[in-house]
Amino acid sequence: MPISGVGQQKSFSDLQTEFGGSHPITMGEYAAYRVSGSGNTIDMDDFAGATAVDSVFQIKSGYIHTTTTLSGRRGGTLTRFSKGYNGTSPGGSSSTPPAGAIDSATNIGVSSVIGTVTRANHQTAGPGGTASVYLYINAGSDSNSGFTTASFSQTALGNSASLNRTDATYSYSSGVRQWLWNFNSSASNYSDWNYSNVSSTGFTSKIFGDANSGTGTDANFRTTITLS
Amino acid sequence: MYESLTCTIKDDEMQPEIKWARFTWKGIIYEVRAALDSEGKVDEVASLQECKDYLELIADSEETV
Numbered sequence: 001m002p003i004s005g006v007g008q009q010k011s012f013s014d015l016q017t018e019f020g021g022s023h024p025i026t027m028g029e030y031a032a033y034r035v036s037g038s039g040n041t042i043d044m045d046d047f048a049g050a051t052a053v054d055s056v057f058q059i060k061s062g063y064i065h066t067t068t069t070l071s072g073r074r075g076g077t078l079t080r081f082s083k084g085y086n087g088t089s090p091g092g093s094s095s096t097p098p099a100g101a102i103d104s105a106t107n108i109g110v111s112s113v114i115g116t117v118t119r120a121n122h123q124t125a126g127p128g129g130t131a132s133v134y135l136y137i138n139a140g141s142d143s144n145s146g147f148t149t150a151s152f153s154q155t156a157l158g159n160s161a162s163l164n165r166t167d168a169t170y171s172y173s174s175g176v177r178q179w180l181w182n183f184n185s186s187a188s189n190y191s192d193w194n195y196s197n198v199s200s201t202g203f204t205s206k207i208f209g210d211a212n213s214g215t216g217t218d219a220n221f222r223t224t225i226t227l228s
Numbered sequence: 229m230y231e232s233l234t235c236t237i238k239d240d241e242m243q244p245e246i247k248w249a250r251f252t253w254k255g256i257i258y259e260v261r262a263a264l265d266s267e268g269k270v271d272e273v274a275s276l277q278e279c280k281d282y283l284e285l286i287a288d289s290e291e292t293v
Contacts, residue, residue, distance in 0.1 A: 171259070
């Protein structure tokens with residue numbers, strides 16, 4: 001919760017609650033969190049509106065996997081999946097997966113707050129199994145900025161992958177900054193993100209969630225995302 | 229379908245060496261990486277095509293199979 005406004009009561013204890021730390025509190029310990037003022041003179045009103053920035057959050061994935069049997073000369077199977085937090089249908093006749101959960105959605109950023117995470121997921125797009133990774137942050141303003149790299153890890157499996165912001169396509173709608181990374185099956189990092197391939201059973205995300213089939217919500221937070 | 233589309237070229241806000249082609253389609257603002265020529269300069273014609281190609285891509289991904 002942001003530190004109270006200019007002229008309102010605020011204490012060192014408020015600073016410790018917001019930014020962490022332990023007793024004893026020393027003068028200057030929280031100086032870096034000031035939103036106004038500088039130097040060795042510290043006024044408590046320098047912290048008015050200050051908020052701790054959270055650059056790490058965890059996802060408990062909602063997921064859906066669907067397999068379509070294709071007929072004709074190119075017969076076979078086509079698997080689609082969508083896994084993560086507030087993912088959408090991976091297309092075809094697939095339903096929207098369960099929403100999943102996030103441990104700490106608000107005050108996300110690196111050196112300053114970008115906003116609240118509203119979506120973080122991995123899903124297939126199109127019949128070729130193109131991988132799409134989405135990160136949406138409700139920021140209230142249009143700016144393709146706020147972080148350089150998003151690092152992902154599947155904590156139970158030890159899988160990890162990173163994506164550069166400048167490799168994403170950015171879009172902005174209704175206050176939400178949206179970053180979308182697309183990579184097809186020939187991309188060098190495709191195997192960092194996917195087990196198997198679109199025409200095989202077991203096609204799923206290496207980064208989001210536990211399950212490799214069916215529909216549901218994971219029991220645990222498995223995906224850690226760190227912005228830097 | 230995208231004949232009326234136009235885009236503007238802008239620097240990235242954090243890494244100004246990165247160039248974006250920015251456009252608006254159906255009320256949504258988009259930025260895709262600008263196309264560069266062999267000398268590393270922004271190719272505005274190719275960048276506009278990148279914008280159109282992207283809209284085609286997202287339209288294709290929504291098709292039912």
